Amino acid sequence: MIRLVFSPDWFFNIDSLFEFFSLIVTVLISLQAFRTWKFTGEKKYRIVGLSFASISLSLLFKALTNVTVYNSQTVERTIGRFIVTYHTSYQIYLFIVVLIVLYRLFFLLGIWGFFNIVYQSKDRHQLWVTGILLVTIATFLETETLFMFHIIAAVILGFIVKYYLSICTTRKDRCMKKMAMAFSLLLLSQISYIFTSLSAEMYVVAEAFQLLGFIFLLVQYYKTVSKK
Amino acid sequence: MSVRRTKIEIINDMLSSIQTKGGRIKPTHLMYKANLSHKLLNTYLDDLLRNEMVKEVRQKNYKYLIITDKGHDFVNEFRRVKKFQESFGI
Numbered sequence: 001m002i003r004l005v006f007s008p009d010w011f012f013n014i015d016s017l018f019e020f021f022s023l024i025v026t027v028l029i030s031l032q033a034f035r036t037w038k039f040t041g042e043k044k045y046r047i048v049g050l051s052f053a054s055i056s057l058s059l060l061f062k063a064l065t066n067v068t069v070y071n072s073q074t075v076e077r078t079i080g081r082f083i084v085t086y087h088t089s090y091q092i093y094l095f096i097v098v099l100i101v102l103y104r105l106f107f108l109l110g111i112w113g114f115f116n117i118v119y120q121s122k123d124r125h126q127l128w129v130t131g132i133l134l135v136t137i138a139t140f141l142e143t144e145t146l147f148m149f150h151i152i153a154a155v156i157l158g159f160i161v162k163y164y165l166s167i168c169t170t171r172k173d174r175c176m177k178k179m180a181m182a183f184s185l186l187l188l189s190q191i192s193y194i195f196t197s198l199s200a201e202m203y204v205v206a207e208a209f210q211l212l213g214f215i216f217l218l219v220q221y222y223k224t225v226s227k228k
Numbered sequence: 229m230s231v232r233r234t235k236i237e238i239i240n241d242m243l244s245s246i247q248t249k250g251g252r253i254k255p256t257h258l259m260y261k262a263n264l265s266h267k268l269l270n271t272y273l274d275d276l277l278r279n280e281m282v283k284e285v286r287q288k289n290y291k292y293l294i295i296t297d298k299g300h301d302f303v304n305e306f307r308r309v310k311k312f313q314e315s316f317g318i
Binding site: 029032033035036039040044045048117118163164167173175176179220221223224225226 | 234236305306308309311312313314315316317318
């Protein structure tokens with residue numbers, strides 16, 4: 001059995017709202033990337049679009065997981081703060097597990113795709129093969145190795161942060177500082193998720209970091225569409 | 229070292245040059261403003277005329293190129309794409 005609830009009671013469904021906001025941000029970025037691809041014909045923008053679309057899907061699955069878990073749980077809320085869904089029906093349990101797997105799979109594929117683009121690897125074919133292998137392992141081994149998913153996501157995000165920081169130092173670009181900040185916050189959220197087993201409040205911290213990360217990305221997106 | 233311009237960058241330079249001249253320019257002026265050879269100007273101009281981004285008019289025995297709405301849209305879209313590239317560092 002996988003532990004399904006990490007959130008404190010008072011935070012139930014608020015996290016789904018956070019997810020929904022982040023989903024809108026990633027959909028907007030994805031659409032802009034596809035628009036750029038259509039205009040320039042450059043394949044890398046299609047990959048950026050697909051990567052953010054993949055993150056959008058993952059956030060949708062996460063929100064669906066939360067809603068399903070919290071609603072199937074209301075009957076058993078007296079059990080305590082860290083409810084394990086032993087009392088929900090097996091079908092619901094399986095459904096939730098599928099949603100969790102889909103969330104992890106699409107999130108890792110999304111950030112892996114973006115990682116590939118920012119590093120502009122020459123040996124892209126090999127990177128994709130190893131990446132997909134890594135994502136598959138991280139997604140399906142989670143039942144055995146707790147938090148493997150968050151560790152791998154943190155590593156990939158760490159490389160993306162490193163890329164933006166390197167541009168900041170060479171070009172002194174303020175835009176890249178904000179991008180570095182956005183991905184640093186997403187990295188911090190993944191690190192915080194690792195410690196949710198120690199304290200339910202860490203889940204709130206992780207969600208807050210994630211929300212802030214996506215707010216920074218929204219600011220960057222706004223610059224694209226603003227008339228200035 | 230200067231970087232070679234892509235096709236859409238050259239088209240944008242041509243259309244932006246027309247815009248800065250108030251939407252109307254002589255072909256020779258466009259050639260200098262967009263930093264193109266005569267041969268390249270004709271190649272890209274054919275493209276622009278075919279795609280209805282500019283149109284040719286004759287006034288007092290001079291040939292002028294006028295930017296169309298489609299041309300303005302192209303420049304706006306190009307700016308948006310550039311901003312996206314700069315904002316996301318990709």
